[in-house]
Amino acid sequence: MSDRAPIYLDYSATTPVDPRVAEKMIPFITEHFGNPASRSHPYGWTAEKAVENAREEVAKLVNADPREIVWTSGATESNNLAIKGAANFYAASKGKHIITVATEHKAVIDAVRELERQGFEATYLVPEPNGLVDLDKFKAAIRPETVLASVMLVNNEIGVIQDITAIGNVCRANNIIFHVDAAQATGKVVIDLETLPVDLMSFCAHKTYGPKGIGALYVRRKPRIRIEAQMHGGGHERGMRSGTLATHQIVGMGEAFRIAREEMAAENERIRMLRDRLLNGLMDIEETYINGDLDHRVPHNLNISFNFVEGESLIMAVKDIAVSSGSACTSASLEPSYVLRALGRSDELAHSSIRFSIGRFTTQADVDYTIELLKNKIGKLRELSPLWEMFKDGVDLSKVQWAAH
Amino acid sequence: MAYSDKVLDHYENPRNVGSLDKDAANVGTGMVGAPACGDVMKLQIQVNDAGIIEDAKFKTYGCGSAIASSSLVTEWLKGKTLDQAAEIKNSAIAEELALPPVKIHCSVLAEDAIKAAVADLKSKQVGSKEAA
Numbered sequence: 001m002s003d004r005a006p007i008y009l010d011y012s013a014t015t016p017v018d019p020r021v022a023e024k025m026i027p028f029i030t031e032h033f034g035n036p037a038s039r040s041h042p043y044g045w046t047a048e049k050a051v052e053n054a055r056e057e058v059a060k061l062v063n064a065d066p067r068e069i070v071w072t073s074g075a076t077e078s079n080n081l082a083i084k085g086a087a088n089f090y091a092a093s094k095g096k097h098i099i100t101v102a103t104e105h106k107a108v109i110d111a112v113r114e115l116e117r118q119g120f121e122a123t124y125l126v127p128e129p130n131g132l133v134d135l136d137k138f139k140a141a142i143r144p145e146t147v148l149a150s151v152m153l154v155n156n157e158i159g160v161i162q163d164i165t166a167i168g169n170v171c172r173a174n175n176i177i178f179h180v181d182a183a184q185a186t187g188k189v190v191i192d193l194e195t196l197p198v199d200l201m202s203f204c205a206h207k208t209y210g211p212k213g214i215g216a217l218y219v220r221r222k223p224r225i226r227i228e229a230q231m232h233g234g235g236h237e238r239g240m241r242s243g244t245l246a247t248h249q250i251v252g253m254g255e256a257f258r259i260a261r262e263e264m265a266a267e268n269e270r271i272r273m274l275r276d277r278l279l280n281g282l283m284d285i286e287e288t289y290i291n292g293d294l295d296h297r298v299p300h301n302l303n304i305s306f307n308f309v310e311g312e313s314l315i316m317a318v319k320d321i322a323v324s325s326g327s328a329c330t331s332a333s334l335e336p337s338y339v340l341r342a343l344g345r346s347d348e349l350a351h352s353s354i355r356f357s358i359g360r361f362t363t364q365a366d367v368d369y370t371i372e373l374l375k376n377k378i379g380k381l382r383e384l385s386p387l388w389e390m391f392k393d394g395v396d397l398s399k400v401q402w403a404a405h
Numbered sequence: 406m407a408y409s410d411k412v413l414d415h416y417e418n419p420r421n422v423g424s425l426d427k428d429a430a431n432v433g434t435g436m437v438g439a440p441a442c443g444d445v446m447k448l449q450i451q452v453n454d455a456g457i458i459e460d461a462k463f464k465t466y467g468c469g470s471a472i473a474s475s476s477l478v479t480e481w482l483k484g485k486t487l488d489q490a491a492e493i494k495n496s497a498i499a500e501e502l503a504l505p506p507v508k509i510h511c512s513v514l515a516e517d518a519i520k521a522a523v524a525d526l527k528s529k530q531v532g533s534k535e536a537a
Contacts, residue, residue: 308466309466310443310444310466310467310468310471311443312443312467312468312469313416313467313468313469313471313472316416316468316469346441347441348440348441351443383422384419384422384464384465384466384472385464385465385466386436386445386446386447386464386465386466387440387445387466388466389424389447389464397440402438402439402440402441402445403437403438403439
């Protein structure tokens with residue numbers, strides 16, 4: 001078994017490029033290599049046409065105007081451009097306070113932290129134990145000088161879907177620019193920017209079967225949202241993001257988003273069926289806990305903690321499947337996931353969590369293999385675990401005096 | 406993390422997993438570590454009338470190195486006297502398993518577990534002599 005490649009269940013980390021996408025990209029690396037900014041010859045015209053077609057496909061998936069789509073290198077850049085760009089543009093007229101959530105992606109958290117170093121103040125809302133933001137707590141965090149709020153649509157670790165409509169309406173009423181990181185959402189939830197009260201939205205291609213290294217930022221035109229450029233140069237993308245456009249990457253993102261628009265309804269049904277099968281299989285195991293709300297959640301994600309099993313040995317045990325662990329095992333120590341900690345999970349449960357993420361190429365056989373593997377390995381590790389033995393003997397582990405070391 | 410073949414072998418096929426009767430007069434139990442730190446080792450030794458360790462069992466909640474360290478010492482302990490057991494050093498465990506520097510604490514924990522088990526057994530023996 002260990003001689004073959006592990007079963008891929010880490011689609012929230014990245015997805016393979018769909019072969020249909022790769023096929024569309026290749027001619028734009030070789031024959032149609034022109035610079036889309038070249039106006040004086042057909043090489044440039046062909047490239048520009050491809051870029052604009054792709055822009056239209058990206059806009060269509062989220063029901064936006066193509067002129068509202070700005071190409072970037074990915075969601076990290078989109079988040080930085082949106083947050084720093086809008087905060088700095090509107091700080092003088094509105095103020096220097098930002099609201100975000102403790103479970104946001106690091107690209108949002110760290111961009112806000114950078115603004116704090118520049119003199120902004122920030123509130124990092126702690127979500128409810130199910131991972132969702134409480135609207136009253138959000139309202140309570142608003143100050144007269146709140147200039148920007150950033151809340152992700154779908155969480156990368158636990159897959160929960162925030163109520164962007166409700167939060168956005170509160171932002172509108174309080175004249176706050178609202179940014180949404182939708183990197184994990186495209187192709188998974190319906191996004192309609194015609195009706196959503198959102199000013200800025202970040203996208204990337206590689207979570208939706210497109211290539212890495214390409215993303216986009218939605219910048220609302222009505223009412224017009226202004227951002228300060230973070231990258232200066234040739235004034236591409238209406239001055240918001242300079243740099244020669246990566247035609248082949250952009251073509252890939254456009255094709256990936258076209259496929260997502262056409263296939264997401266059927267695909268999500270199939271993935272929900274697989275997720276439910278995985279969920280039912282794993283919940284047969286005693287002392288397992290689902291992290292994050294199960295109803296307000298994309299079907300692609302299942303995040304489960306296995307009690308009384310240590311995180312790193314769990315990772316070793318499941319090496320035949322490619323999953324992501326709540327423990328980032330660095331060379332020196334195990335760091336429990338900050339997202340799970342923000343939900344109030346203990347260090348032990350945060351350590352022993354696994355994120356399973358299912359996608360386009362996952363099969364029922366993959367899911368069945370995973371269930372059997374986990375049942376087997378969790379059982380084996382618990383046979384080894386003195387904590388499991390104590391739990392089975394009825395010892396309350398929270399009452400034991402441990403000698404910390 | 407790249408583990409040595411010996412660590413992987415002990416992790417895949419741990420030796421002497423289990424529990425002995427912790428209330429028996431000839432069994433010593435050492436439990437060290439804490440769940441919040443990611444390691445808990447329970448090591449038990451059983452001596453015969455001649456004072457030789459005739460059985461050793463362990464259970465460990467921890468990483469592969471912690472499991473391997475405790476599995477290895479159960480092999481080493483058998484046939485030793487309590488004084489010989491107490492002389493087992495973490496450096497010998499770390500060397501045998503080729504533990505990387507960040508995993509040395511696992512071998513320290515195993516040494517602590519041996520010392521705790523020996524101390525537990527000695528306190529029982531003192532107690533039973535006083536009772537007699």
